[in-house]
Amino acid sequence: MRKILRIATLISAAVLALAACGSNDEEPKAPSAPSGVTAQAGSATSVHVMWNQAPTKAGISGYTVYRGGAKVKDVPATRNMTDVTGLKPSTAYTFTVRARDTHGTLSPHSTGTPVTTPGTVTEDRKAPARPTGLTGKSDGARAVLLRWGKATGDQGITSYDIHQGGSKIHSVGGDTSTARVTRLRPGTRYRFTVTARDAASNISPASRSVEITTPRGAGDDPDTAPTAFRATTRTADGAYYLDLSWLAPKTGDSTGVPSYQIYLDGTFATTLAWGGEPPRGRATHSIQVGKSGGTYRVKLRAQLPDGNWGAFSTELTVTTGGGRP
Template identity: 75%
Template sequence: MPRFASVAALTSAVLLALAGCGSNDEKDKAPSAPAGVTVQAGSATSVHVMWNQPPAKAGIKGYEVYRGKTKIKDVPAEKTMIDVTGLKPSTAYTFSVRARTDEGAFSPYSEETAVTTPAAVAEDKEAPTRPEMLTGRSDGARAARLSWAKATGDQGITSYDIYQGGSKIHSVGGDATSAQVTRLRPGTHYRFTVTARDAADNTSPASRAVEITTPRGPGDDPDTAPIDFRATTHAADGAHYVDLSWLAPKTGGEVPSYQIYIDGTFATTLIWGGEAPKGRADYSVYVSKEAGETYRVKLRAKLPDGNWGKFSPERTVVTGKPGPGDAPTARP
């Protein structure tokens, strides 16, 4: 068993305690309804639902997606889109979204957005041709504009899916030949591809990749590592803990979660049960019952675009050495 095997249990207890903090007013305060809900038919039996990311201060912890009055999906806070499958061809549907917080508050429902799936087609197992001539350019420091030539298929093109690396991030209608991608980071390199889908849900091969680097604007900080990271140790009730302290990186938004690594191995994900600290953050991790053991610790933040940022400098601590012996020192 790893010597920090109890990290997950401790994390759960700490997060529950964090979630319990706050006034009754905070618990009762509901977020605003999700804005910008759009629904795009992807095939005769599927649609793509998207909505806008709220401001970081909104405190959103997840979403519920509804088809008519029926909830069909719970979505984590970092996602603002889903694919809905198993629908009927030539059928009208309405979709809406509402947000929720960890405190149990729900937003009003968004306005219902209507969509009609295309008609069913004769059996078709032939995929469309790949989209050609994909080009792209940055559109400011936090967005990019992509364009491509129309693909072709036996049953026509119903939609185009846009991928960032290996993750689908956007869909547009089959008549579109361009799209804007938002929620990017300044001074960051991205790789995009596009695929085409027909009414039978056949997907084309991916287009050639286009690579884009967003520019840095005034005040944009390209360093995504946690700032002024420190590590010390303390003992309590026969156990030894590593105490972490840091300032959030300048991401342009609230940082909701971090990954903590011990001795180069992933240990746990820290997700704030309530609103993330505005200044210095503090967190303790159980590591051992033995004194005199050496540990190397580091962490990294989850960025608003969904990527993980750079690691903090790695700090080395020794259990059972109070005072100056616990001061953080960078590992060579």
């Protein structure tokens, strides 16, 4: 009887030990695979890949793009597109995208998206004609619809690139003349242009620009200014400093604010860009100023996910201490 009880006790202990090991070795749940992946040939040697950006609550820190089974590029979470270059003309490719969370866990591959690059044209150095007749209108508070006249080129048009300000933000096939641009902010003015590209990567001059202001809806336009802004002074090694701290605006982007502009006395002073991941919670920065007894007005603003600069923080007035440091 004692032997039976001892065996039962040993079995129970083993079961508990296995259960404990299982709980300690539990791995983080992988994020969901990106959806809406598209691939558009930009030229005979390049493809523009896009996908739907994950919601903020998903905690995504970046994306990885694959050509077939080979990794070709890492993309930060602030972007949902990239150009893959160095491809071969007249070649079929399949692209997938995986999301990566803050723990480094990768999602499954997205659905594979096939694309075939066009054939190149020997010694084609002539750029296509400028796209004409660009028009646009808002499509809700966070998107716009663009339309233009098709460009002409001696070897045809492979794709059209859409630019917001000076940055390329989208690409569509050469057989279309419309585009829908998303991820915009309510109550904001944007300027767009379009360029045409042929198979040899010759790019046309930019179309005329069109300016569109997205409407502002009730409760749909969060404040873009940094909050809880503070400024104090100190001296160190014979120099005077303003020590600044603030809370980032809620931009709706999981990766935080990548850079800020700081203004002194109403004039741009410097751009603060984080070398790595932006800080969570209160951010801090020090700037060197002039002499003792100097009075300074200081404010800052954040760069938003759409590339625009947000509203300014409260402007503070600070005076450096008297006497020698």
